Amino acid sequence: MNTATRPGFGMRPGEIDTEATEAAIPERSRVDLAAERDEAGIDELMSSLDDELIGLREVKTRIREVAALLLVDRVRQRFGVSSTRPNLHMCFTGNPGTGKTTVAMRMAGLLHRIGYLERGHLVAVTRDDLVGQYVGHTAPKTKEVLKRAMGGVLFIDEAYYLYRAENERDYGQESIEILLQVMENQREDVVVILAGYGDRMAEFFHSNPGMSSRVAHHIEFDDYDLGELESIAGLMSEQDGYRIGGEAAEVFRELLDEQRARPRFANARTVRNVLERARLRHASRLVDTLDDCGLDDLVRLEPVDFKS
Numbered sequence: 001m002n003t004a005t006r007p008g009f010g011m012r013p014g015e016i017d018t019e020a021t022e023a024a025i026p027e028r029s030r031v032d033l034a035a036e037r038d039e040a041g042i043d044e045l046m047s048s049l050d051d052e053l054i055g056l057r058e059v060k061t062r063i064r065e066v067a068a069l070l071l072v073d074r075v076r077q078r079f080g081v082s083s084t085r086p087n088l089h090m091c092f093t094g095n096p097g098t099g100k101t102t103v104a105m106r107m108a109g110l111l112h113r114i115g116y117l118e119r120g121h122l123v124a125v126t127r128d129d130l131v132g133q134y135v136g137h138t139a140p141k142t143k144e145v146l147k148r149a150m151g152g153v154l155f156i157d158e159a160y161y162l163y164r165a166e167n168e169r170d171y172g173q174e175s176i177e178i179l180l181q182v183m184e185n186q187r188e189d190v191v192v193i194l195a196g197y198g199d200r201m202a203e204f205f206h207s208n209p210g211m212s213s214r215v216a217h218h219i220e221f222d223d224y225d226l227g228e229l230e231s232i233a234g235l236m237s238e239q240d241g242y243r244i245g246g247e248a249a250e251v252f253r254e255l256l257d258e259q260r261a262r263p264r265f266a267n268a269r270t271v272r273n274v275l276e277r278a279r280l281r282h283a284s285r286l287v288d289t290l291d292d293c294g295l296d297d298l299v300r301l302e303p304v305d306f307k308s
């Protein structure tokens with residue numbers, strides 16, 4: 001929706017839009033916020049987040065806050081109270097596999113449900129999708145990506161690669177300029193989420209104050225502790241119809257602990273990879289050693305399935 005057509009827009013914050021008020025709720029009426037929350041499906045969404053995503057307590061709190069802001073904003077509009085449309089461009093920082101893409105997808109769904117975004121889909125890109133290799137290629141590439149993202153969330157992974165301090169003529173700068181314009185002027189059409197490692201993102205914002213000033217929400221994704229990684233494994237294996245019992249769980253925990261110390265450890269993604277490898281070994285073991293098998297054989301992962 002264009003800001004010009006939104007009730008209450010173009011006015012000073014706090015003003016009552018008399019035109020909108022005529023069509024909206026009378027000033028003295030009351031609105032049932034719980035019913036509004038229910039209608040927007042916020043509780044449902046939050047409880048599915050709790051069920052399907054382990055840990056991430058602070059991230060979930062921030063999502064709840066954004067949901068509350070938008071809900072209240074929507075009700076205020078119905079009373080004809082004007083406010084600037086909230087800036088929802090965000091930055092998600094954290095190590096690989098900490099859930100940034102997954103949460104961005106959930107955020108897109110939430111923003112759609114609450115009426116902020118028209119479509120609520122997620123377009124995930126990296127520098128290569130936005131920046132061309134030759135003169136004149138970058139603007140069309142970036143615009144094409146933005147076009148695909150309209151009505152949804154544009155998720156730029158490792159966004160700092162857009163800026164190369166060592167090369168003033170790098171085409172990434174052109175892409176940044178276009179993104180900045182759209183982030184400012186078409187806030188109502190697309191939400192941009194920049195993601196990556198915290199320290200590199202801080203450097204990027206330092207070198208690109210324009211980008212920094214357009215991002216209102218910074219959400220940090222911590223590494224999962226061992227207990228959380230085990231719970232994530234439990235959730236993933238349950239979703240895939242596997243059981244990791246007793247001794248196998250012990251071996252799995254040791255393996256995860258060992259993997260955590262490795263440089264390429266990728267949190268929940270490593271958990272998924274370890275499980276995938278265990279599934280392979282499990283299947284080979286069954287085919288190689290059993291003439292017939294029952295349900296228990298088919299679903300139970302053994303310690304040997306986690307050993308390399």
Ligand SMILES: Nc1ncnc2c1ncn2[C@@H]1O[C@H](COP(=O)(O)OP(=O)(O)OP(=O)(O)O)[C@@H](O)[C@H]1O
Pocket residue numbers: 052053054055056094095096097098099100101102103157232235266268269272
């Ligand atoms: N808290 C969690 N609970 C359950 N599953 C999770 C959780 N966090 C991540 N996952 C799962 O782990 C996998 C990797 O997560 P995701 O791709 O969202 O991480 P990421 O932070 O975006 O990684 P990268 O930075 O490397 O792109 C996905 O399959 C996701 O569903």
